[in-house]
Amino acid sequence: MPLISLRPAPAGATPLTTSTTSVLRHLDAVLASALLRAAAPALQEVAAVVLLAEGRDGRRVSGTAREALATGGAAVLVVTGDRTRPPWVDELAAAPGGDPGPAPLVAWCSSAHLADVVDAALAGRLPQARVTQHARELLTELLAYWDVHGLRSLHDTVVVAGRTAWPEYLRTGAVISEPGRELRGGTTHVGFSVEGALTGLVPAVQAVHPGVRFTAASAQRHREQGREQLADVIEASLAGHTRAEGAAYDVVLLSGPDSPSTVRLGSGVPDTGSTARAGWAPARRYAHLDDLRAASARG
Structure with a gap:
């Protein structure tokens, strides 16, 4: 050899x-x-x-x-x-x-x-x-x-900047981003950082759909093929004029706020990955769900 x-x-x-x-x-x-x-x-x-x-x-x-x-x-x-x-x-x-x-x-x-x-x-x-x-x-x-650099221990949770992503999740049940921002393989949950603290909910990843075209026809096609949640996301985004009609986005479907799959943290858990300036969390970072739970318990 x-x-x-x-x-x-x-x-x-x-x-x-x-x-x-x-x-x-x-x-x-x-x-x-x-x-x-x-x-x-x-x-x-x-x-x-x-x-x-x-x-x-x-x-x-x-x-x-x-x-x-x-x-x-x-x-x-x-x-x-x-x-x-x-x-x-x-x-x-x-x-x-x-x-x-x-x-x-x-x-x-x-x-x-x-x-x-x-x-x-x-x-x-x-x-x-x-x-x-x-x-x-x-x-x-x-x-x-x-x-x-976080390479020795594989994280299971992505924490995203939540100023706009958090209210969008509450409206649609999804994280929507520009194409090409794929999650690390094996990511199971998504957390949201708002003004330097994590929100109390960490929903579970249900499905990932890259390059989804946001049109009424696309929503109808997905609904006919049994992808009801994805169709609802497209229709809610178009109805609320929060996403450009005809554009393509990556969509991560998440468990709902009341779902047993959604992890509940205490309120005001500090986001240790954010900068000293409140609200300036990085666009996304990776963490361990157990670490987030532990931070919530200490709070």
């Missing part, structure tokens, strides 16, 4: 990619190969890999991966903070333009799984992976860096 040669990070790659690649390229080739193959078994017979790591979403990684694939000669390992393999990774792996030739090899693993593999190596539980003191220091620093 050939040792893996880890290629330099492509131009324009994220800081997470460049830092992770830099650490792994400074390891002994046997150790680096063992780590990569344990994280992604699809790399068993691969001799060269381009690694791409991203903690928040796959849009930038997707573009950089396409550039790496275009150069040829290496597999691509995509590492994201998703709990499940993102659909766009499968799209990257498809042969371009229906080319009958072999499709490029695109492997994926979650960042938490790769962190577990590194933990196993540090604990001496990874076969063929001898960890020197220098390698131990590098890998420990890498894990600390991933901790800071």
Whole structure:
């Protein structure tokens, strides 16, 4: 089995990619190969890999991966903070333009799984992976860096800025956004941050519909196909003139305020991800539902 040669990070790659690649390229080739193959078994017979790591979403990684694939000669390992393999990774792996030739090899693993593999190596539980003191220091620093960026522990809840999203949810039962803002795979709940605090409700994700056209005809078609809640969202948005008719949006359908699937927090739970200026929460961030419950209990 050939040792893996880890290629330099492509131009324009994220800081997470460049830092992770830099650490792994400074390891002994046997150790680096063992780590990569344990994280992604699809790399068993691969001799060269381009690694791409991203903690928040796959849009930038997707573009950089396409550039790496275009150069040829290496597999691509995509590492994201998703709990499940993102659909766009499968799209990257498809042969371009229906080319009958072999499709490029695109492997994926979650960042938490790769962190577990590194933990196993540090604990001496990874076969063929001898960890020197220098390698131990590098890998420990890498894990600390991933901790800071939320890559070691996969979040299950997305918290969105709620100034407009919260009242829209109360009207429609959904979060509506511009196309391309896909959720991390495995996201189960959505929280809302309003003026530096979380609202008392954290509804569950019921379904995700990307690129939905907001027209009366579209609503009717979805209703005829049994997607009643999605049709209601379109019709309510058009009736209230809150969304442009004919435009396409990503729609995340959520459980209702009175649904048993909706988690209830205490009032006034501070949003620790917001800035010092009240109301200036980031557009979206990821968190653990258990952490939100714990913050509510402390309040």
